[in-house]
Amino acid sequence: MADNEGPVTVDDLPISFQVKYLGQSDARGLWGIKHTRKPVDLMVAAAKALPPGQILPIVKLTITVDGVHLETVNHTSKRDEFEHMAVFFNIESISYGVQDLVYTRVFSMIIVKDTADVKGLNPFECHAFVCDSRNAARRLTYSLAAAFQDYSRRVKEMQTTPELDDRPPSMKKRFAIDLRTPEEIEADFETEA
Numbered sequence: 001m002a003d004n005e006g007p008v009t010v011d012d013l014p015i016s017f018q019v020k021y022l023g024q025s026d027a028r029g030l031w032g033i034k035h036t037r038k039p040v041d042l043m044v045a046a047a048k049a050l051p052p053g054q055i056l057p058i059v060k061l062t063i064t065v066d067g068v069h070l071e072t073v074n075h076t077s078k079r080d081e082f083e084h085m086a087v088f089f090n091i092e093s094i095s096y097g098v099q100d101l102v103y104t105r106v107f108s109m110i111i112v113k114d115t116a117d118v119k120g121l122n123p124f125e126c127h128a129f130v131c132d133s134r135n136a137a138r139r140l141t142y143s144l145a146a147a148f149q150d151y152s153r154r155v156k157e158m159q160t161t162p163e164l165d166d167r168p169p170s171m172k173k174r175f176a177i178d179l180r181t182p183e184e185i186e187a188d189f190e191t192e193a
Contacts, residue, residue: 008142010150014064015143017136018073019107020056021085022047022128027110029124031096036108039126040100047130057085061129063143065150067091068109091151095124097144101183104134107141138181 008015023046025039047056062069067090072083093111100106108128131137 008139008146010065010146013143013146013150014062015139016060016062017129017131017140017143019059019061019129019131019136019140021059021070021072022056022106022130024125024127026122027124027126028122029110030112031110033098033101035110035124036096036098036100036126036128037102040103040106040108040128043128044103044106056130059085059129061140063140063147065091065147067147068094068144089127091147094144094148097141097148099134099137099141099181100128103130105131105137107131107137109144 022040022043025042027035027039029035050056058073059070060073062071067088069086069088071086074084089109089111093113095110095112097107097109100108106128108126111125111127113123113125129140131140
């Protein structure tokens with residue numbers, strides 16, 4: 001589907017990908033491959049342990065300048081095999097996105113849950129998706145990077161005109177996207193260990 005090579009610009013958004021939803025798992029931090037690796041390993045292991053005939057939900061993942069929208073796609077007559085899901089993650093709630101370095105067809109992102117909802121619980125959630133190809137996972141990463149770039153531009157505009165930015169300083173978010181190849185990430189990851 002969105003399997004082209006090369007960078008994605010904000011002009012290419014919205015862009016949609018059909019992917020398998022691996023699921024979600026707690027992450028231990030705001031950004032970095034070190035906070036997505038273990039959750040991805042756990043989700044992949046759970047997917048491999050699914051009973052014969054049970055499949056991962058297929059979702060349409062759409063990246064816009066405002067965030068990421070997920071919605072299940074029903075391709076079989078077994079509509080009750082998994083629940084219908086439609087969820088939107090605001091760009092402000094996404095802190096990190098990366099193509100996995102071990103499972104290179106997997107894209108994962110860290111969502112920061114609203115602190116009002118978590119009261120003492122872990123606010124970081126890792127969501128992972130299996131793409132059709134390694135290149136599709138790369139393109140998905142580039143697409144989120146384009147959305148982050150546009151969000152950054154809008155934040156800077158608000159900062160130059162403070163009267164437009166009515167958020168308290170504590171509400172201003174940080175985010176990161178890792179555009180290195182899985183091999184580059186792995187090399188850096190090994191030198192950190």
